[in-house]
Amino acid sequence: MSKKIYGLFAVIIAVATVLSACGPAATPTPAASAGGQVEVFSWWVGPGEADGLAAMVKIFEAQYPNEKFVNAAVAGGAGTNAQAVLATRLAAGDPPDSWQAHAGMATFAYANAKQIQPLDDFYAKNNLNSVFPKSLLGLISIDGHPYSVPVNIHRSNVMWYNPKVLQAAGVTIPSGGFASWSDFFAACDKIKAAGKTCLSLGPEGFTAMHLWENVMIGTLGADKWSGLWTTPATTDWNGADVKQGLANFATALSYTNSDASTLSDWQPASKMVADGDAAFNIMGDWAYGYFANPAPNGLALKPHTDFDWTPTPGTQNIFVFLSDSFVLPVGNKNPQGTLDWLTVAASKAGQEAFNPLKGSICARTDCDQALFSEYSQNAAKDWASNAIVGSLTHEVVSNPAWKTQIDTDLKLFLASAHDAAAQATFQSALAADCKTKGAGACP
Amino acid sequence: MFRSFRFRPTQLILAIVLMLVGSASLYYFSGRDVKVGTTDLTSLGLLIGGLVFYGGILVIVSMFENETVLSIALLLPSIVAVAIFVYGFIGWSIRVSLSQWQGLRPDYTWAGLSQYYNLFNNDPRFLIDVRNTAVFTVGFIVGCLVIGLGLAILLDQKLKGESLFRGIFLFPMSISFIASGVVWAWLMNPATGDRLTGINMIFHLLHLDFLINLWYTNPQPWGMAFTVIPAVWQLSGFTMALYLGGIRSISDDLREAARVDGATEFEIYRYIILPMLQPVTLSAVIILGHMSLKIFDLIVALGKQDIRLDVPGIYMWDTTFKANNYAQGAAIGVLMLVSVAILVVPYLVQNMRTETEI
Numbered sequence: 024m025s026k027k028i029y030g031l032f033a034v035i036i037a038v039a040t041v042l043s044a045c046g047p048a049a050t051p052t053p054a055a056s057a058g059g060q061v062e063v064f065s066w067w068v069g070p071g072e073a074d075g076l077a078a079m080v081k082i083f084e085a086q087y088p089n090e091k092f093v094n095a096a097v098a099g100g101a102g103t104n105a106q107a108v109l110a111t112r113l114a115a116g117d118p119p120d121s122w123q124a125h126a127g128m129a130t131f132a133y134a135n136a137k138q139i140q141p142l143d144d145f146y147a148k149n150n151l152n153s154v155f156p157k158s159l160l161g162l163i164s165i166d167g168h169p170y171s172v173p174v175n176i177h178r179s180n181v182m183w184y185n186p187k188v189l190q191a192a193g194v195t196i197p198s199g200g201f202a203s204w205s206d207f208f209a210a211c212d213k214i215k216a217a218g219k220t221c222l223s224l225g226p227e228g229f230t231a232m233h234l235w236e237n238v239m240i241g242t243l244g245a246d247k248w249s250g251l252w253t254t255p256a257t258t259d260w261n262g263a264d265v266k267q268g269l270a271n272f273a274t275a276l277s278y279t280n281s282d283a284s285t286l287s288d289w290q291p292a293s294k295m296v297a298d299g300d301a302a303f304n305i306m307g308d309w310a311y312g313y314f315a316n317p318a319p320n321g322l323a324l325k326p327h328t329d330f331d332w333t334p335t336p337g338t339q340n341i342f343v344f345l346s347d348s349f350v351l352p353v354g355n356k357n358p359q360g361t362l363d364w365l366t367v368a369a370s371k372a373g374q375e376a377f378n379p380l381k382g383s384i385c386a387r388t389d390c391d392q393a394l395f396s397e398y399s400q401n402a403a404k405d406w407a408s409n410a411i412v413g414s415l416t417h418e419v420v421s422n423p424a425w426k427t428q429i430d431t432d433l434k435l436f437l438a439s440a441h442d443a444a445a446q447a448t449f450q451s452a453l454a455a456d457c458k459t460k461g462a463g464a465c466p
Numbered sequence: 467m468f469r470s471f472r473f474r475p476t477q478l479i480l481a482i483v484l485m486l487v488g489s490a491s492l493y494y495f496s497g498r499d500v501k502v503g504t505t506d507l508t509s510l511g512l513l514i515g516g517l518v519f520y521g522g523i524l525v526i527v528s529m530f531e532n533e534t535v536l537s538i539a540l541l542l543p544s545i546v547a548v549a550i551f552v553y554g555f556i557g558w559s560i561r562v563s564l565s566q567w568q569g570l571r572p573d574y575t576w577a578g579l580s581q582y583y584n585l586f587n588n589d590p591r592f593l594i595d596v597r598n599t600a601v602f603t604v605g606f607i608v609g610c611l612v613i614g615l616g617l618a619i620l621l622d623q624k625l626k627g628e629s630l631f632r633g634i635f636l637f638p639m640s641i642s643f644i645a646s647g648v649v650w651a652w653l654m655n656p657a658t659g660d661r662l663t664g665i666n667m668i669f670h671l672l673h674l675d676f677l678i679n680l681w682y683t684n685p686q687p688w689g690m691a692f693t694v695i696p697a698v699w700q701l702s703g704f705t706m707a708l709y710l711g712g713i714r715s716i717s718d719d720l721r722e723a724a725r726v727d728g729a730t731e732f733e734i735y736r737y738i739i740l741p742m743l744q745p746v747t748l749s750a751v752i753i754l755g756h757m758s759l760k761i762f763d764l765i766v767a768l769g770k771q772d773i774r775l776d777v778p779g780i781y782m783w784d785t786t787f788k789a790n791n792y793a794q795g796a797a798i799g800v801l802m803l804v805s806v807a808i809l810v811v812p813y814l815v816q817n818m819r820t821e822t823e824i
Contacts, residue, residue, distance in 0.1 A: 060501075107787030113570060132790070136570035218660075226770040282657030284683060284772045300660065424568060427789035431591055434773035 061360035062093040063349070064112075064122035066105035067381075069290070070320030071312030075381035079174075082376055083367040090360050095119055106423075113138055118352040120361045126163045126346035127419035130171045139350040141168035145362065149369055154387045158411050162419065163348065171348035172369045175383035178308045178402055179343040179414040180237050180335040183293060186328065188302045192217035201336035204241055204271040211278045214302045221278035223301035225292035226285070227434055232416045233289075234305050235433055238275055241337025242268035245410040251457075252413070252420040255464030260454035262466075269450055273441040284437075297322050297330060305335055307345070307417075311398050312382035326397060342402075342409040345417035346386060425460035429453065470531040481525035488519025517543070556803065563796035570790055581797035592798070594686075595778045599805075601687045602765075602777070603758040605694035606701075610754050611747065613698060614705025619735065621706070622713050632710070635703035643700070647767025650696040654681035654768075682768065682775060689774055697764060701757075705750050712746035713739060752813050756806045778802050 061083075067076045073096075080092045097105035109122055118138065124130045133139045146152055146169050152160065155173065163171050182200070189195070192214045201207040211221035224230060240248045243264050250258030251265075258264065280301065286292055293310045295301040304310070311332075314324045324330050334341070349368050351361055367373040374385040379394050384403045392400050413419030415426060432452040439445035457465035494500075495511035520543060527539045566577045585592040617635055621628055638646070655664040658678070662670055669677040682692040716739060724734050762779030769775030771784075778798050786795030 107783070110570070110787050110790065132570060138570060227772055228770065280657070280661065281659075282655060282661055284770055285651055285655055285657070287770070424789040424791060427784065427791075430788075431773070431784075434771075435590060438772070438774040 059089075059357045059360055060091045060093050061121070061357055061364050062095050062119045063364060064095045064097070064105065064109055064119040065347075066097055066123060068096045069313075071309065071316055072381050074316075074320060075377040075379075078376040078380055079367060079373050082370075082373055083364060086367060087360075087363045090357075090363055092364075116354065118355045120355045120357050121349045121352065121364050123347055124171060124350055125418040126159070126171055126173050126348045127413055128422050129418035130163065130348065130350060131165060132423055133350060134165055134170045137353060139170055139352055141165075141170055142172065142351055142365075143168055145172075145351070145365060145369075149366060151369055154371075154389055156386075156388060156406075159346065159386060162413065163346075171350045172365045173346045173348040173386035174368050174374060175347050175378050175381060176386055176402075176406060177345050177347075177383045177417075178405070179233065179345060179417065180240065180305075180338045180341060181308050181310070182303055182305050182333050182335045183296055183310055183314070184303045184331055184333065185296045185299055185301070186331050188214065188217075188219055188296075188299055192219065192302065194302070196333050199339045200333040202339070204238065204275065204336045207336040208274055208278070211302075215278065219299075220280045220295065220301040221303060222275060223292040223295035223304045224276075224279040224283040225289045226283065226287070227437065228288070229416055230289050230292060230306070231283075231437060232430055232433055233307070234275065235272055236415045237305050237335040237338070237343070238272040239265075239268040240341060240343055240412065241335055242271050244337075245341045245412050249412050249420075252415075252461075254462035256457055256462055256466060259466045260457050261450065265453070266446070266450055269436075269446045270443075273446060276437070276441055294322070297324055308332075308398065308402060309382050311396065312380065315382075315396065316380075332398065340409050342405050342411050343414050344406070344411055345414040345419055347383075348386075421461065425456060428456045428460045432456065472529060472531055474529060477525055477529055481522040484522030484525065485519050488515050488517075488522060491515030491518060559796045559799050559803075562792055563800050565793050567792040567796075568790060572792075577793065581793050582801070585794070585797060585801070591773065591776060591781060592778070594773065595776050595781050597687065598690045598775065598777050599759060599761075601690040602694060602697070602761060603755060605691050606697045606758045607751055607754050609694055609698035610702045610705040611750060613702040614750070615709050615743075617702065617706040618709035618713055621710055632707070635706050637703065638700045639704050641700065643697075643761075643764035644767045646696050646700055647764045650699075651768050651770070654692065654695070656680040656683040683772075686774060693765060693768055693775060696768065697758070697761070701754060705754070708746050708750050709743060712743045716742050748813065752810060755809045759805050759809070760802050 065076065067073055076094070076096075080094070083090070083092055097108050105123070109119075112118060113133075113136075124133065130139070134141075151169075151172075159173060159176075160169065163169050163173060184196070194210045194213050196210075197206075201210070214221040222234075224234060243251075243258070247258045247264055250256060251260065280292075280295065283292070289306055289310070290313055292301075293304050293306055293313055296304045297314060313321055314330045315321060315326060317323045349365055351358075351365065355361060368377075369387075371387060371389060374387050375390050375394055377383075378385050378390070379396065379399070382396070382399070384390075384395070384399050384406060392403060395403070415421055415429070418426060421429070432449060435452070436445055436449040439448070454465065491511060492515040495508055495515060498508070500507045500511055524536075524539055527536055530536075561574065563581055564577060564579070565573060566575045567573045621631060625631075653664045655666065656679075657663060658666075662678070666678045669675060680689075682689045684692065720738055721734055724738055729737070760779055761777055762783070765775055765777050766780060771780065778801065782795045782798040782802070785791045785798070
């Protein structure tokens with residue numbers, strides 16, 4: 024018996040010795056200013072976006088050979104899963120060296136919790152105040168202090184379509200896009216008659232809210248949409264405009280695929296358009312890379328012949344934007360590494376490497392347009408000329424708590440019969456959310 | 467305790483070595499990050515260092531040759547760990563649920579029972595969760611018990627290849643709920659028309675079109691009832707194993723006696739086997755019930771966060787990590803704990819009583 028116990032102790036000692044022996048060999052030297060690991064947290068794991076990140080990392084590792092990039096990406100749901108993981112790490116006092124955050128209210132939540140630092144010096148040193156558009160700088164700053172480094176600009180209000188399906192059903196899109204949702208519904212009736220799904224939709228994770236915001240913006244227009252989110256709110260959540268928007272949303276749902284809630288993410292819904300099962304899909308312009316990039320990360324389709332795009336109905340001169348940005352944390356392990364990463368993310372070379380692959384346009388205004396796809400070149404022109412409004416789904420206009428509450432009410436509506444009574448319930452819930460979770464001052 | 471102290475030099479040397487190695491390891495791993503690739507070994511190193519050091523103390527304690535002291539010393543680390551990591555955190559969750567904590571920074575301002583009040587009075591989503599949990603729990607337990615008992619009785623007929631069948635029936639239990647949720651979401655795809663697929667497709671190919679249905683997207687509560695299918699598929703084999711063990715432990719003498727008295731096989735099951743299986747049923751209900759009351763993974767994989775299939779676990783995750791509403795998330799967590807406790811505690815109390823009687 025006692026022999027066995029001694030044997031056990033011997034094993035423990037052996038294990039401990041081996042651990043302490045192999046520990047130092049496998050350990051890089053502790054982070055000094057000269058280099059170390061830079062752990063960057065994002066939700067860029069999908070086709071297109073992962074390639075863009077890899078291209079930017081290549082530049083980073085060439086410019087800073089002493090720094091080692093550690094990719095801490097988490098998949099799924101337009102970042103909702105990643106944010107949950109990040110929240111636990113921040114709560115545990117173990118922040119990554121930088122993380123991806125949607126520019127706007129999403130970043131301010133971290134700033135208000137004193138988890139990230141202002142970047143005034145960094146902006147001055149890299150001369151960023153003159154290369155980012157003024158409208159964008161206003162949205163990423165609190166009292167004039169910028170809190171994040173935007174890498175890209177995405178457009179939310181893009182409607183992708185299959186020209187062959189439209190042709191077969193005898194539908195033509197007016198130049199510049201459908202002027203209103205009722206025009207779009209008339210086209211949908213023709214497509215339905217031709218035996219196809221008019222509007223493909225993905226699961227409730229974020230694609231339903233993405234559709235909802237585009238229906239609302241197409242109905243309300245740019246000014247009234249922005250007025251929903253100001254303090255105090257200048258657009259009445261209980262008003263007739265919102266009511267009409269919700270009615271349009273209910274009608275739009277009646278043209279969607281019956282298995283929307285069972286699809287795994289947004290890609291299968293976009294693929295329905297590529298496969299010719301559906302005519303239209305409303306998704307941000309990250310879908311361009313999915314359609315056009317070569318396999319295995321894309322469908323290798325030809326623009327204008329296999330797929331095409333138009334602004335969502337009622338948003339011809341509106342640019343609904345979102346922007347991915349990186350932040351400078353408080354109390355991370357390698358602060359110099361973070362600044363090095365931010366320098367690459369903000370640089371012309373970094374953004375020119377990242378954005379063509381991601382299918383977004385540069386946050387900087389001085390990128391070489393020849394590097395970009397035809398779609399992105401058009402988007403860059405619209406970004407310069409259109410009315411700019413922020414996306415709700417992608418956390419530009421509202422704080423996370425408000426957005427989550429709207430999402431719950433939206434899902435309750437999706438589970439309902441979508442009739443007038445359900446629309447009224449949805450609208451009063453939205454008005455209540457504005458008071459309890461939003462600005463508080465709501466008409 | 468000093469009466470039986472026996473000094474053994476080898477043990478003393480062992481104790482000193484263990485404590486030295488332990489403290490060296492603690493010193494090495496504290497105050498720096500030790501990583502192999504991206505895997506952080508710091509906590510593991512500290513844990514092992516601490517345990518090795520404690521091993522040295524145990525060796526010294528063992529020299530006193532007092533069993534009570536030694537057993538207390540052996541149990542102490544687990545007792546401390548459970549006290550902190552289970553009961554300490556339960557207490558902390560209760561405290562958070564009574565606070566106003568919303569946002570990324572802790573806020574322990576007292577809010578009384580308002581989180582609980584709001585969940586039951588102003589929150590349509592939580593009421594959906596309660597109803598869905600009730601439907602799922604009842605369907606899951608009844609399904610597993612009926613199918614499990616049926617399979618056990620079939621296997622009890624001394625048929626050839628019994629162990630093969632037992633393996634087949636038990637096999638689904640080895641699959642994680644996430645994986646089976648993904649697969650069953652494909653099988654139970656509710657799409658109709660051109661996009662027909664999964665089991666509905668099989669029905670169509672067999673010309674059984676009247677069986678094609680919407681599965682878990684049916685109007686409630688029937689939609690939720692369909693989510694029971696994968697859960698029962700996974701755990702009815704486990705229930706079968708419990709019952710089969712119970713049946714096999716019933717002495718053959720009883721059956722023989724009943725047969726001599728003229729009982730039919732059915733009567734033997736009805737009046738002898740089933741009543742004697744009652745304790746097994748109770749255990750099965752408790753094991754299955756505590757799983758279904760805190761179900762999360764299966765529903766998340768199956769329902770893709772469709773609110774019609776929402777359960778408290780999903781709501782807790784949403785409100786805590788997406789809306790940063792930690793107080794409400796903690797309140798939902800505490801309610802889930804209470805619901806499981808209502809099921810488990812009476813059983814534990816009864817068990818302890820019977821054990822003391824023995």
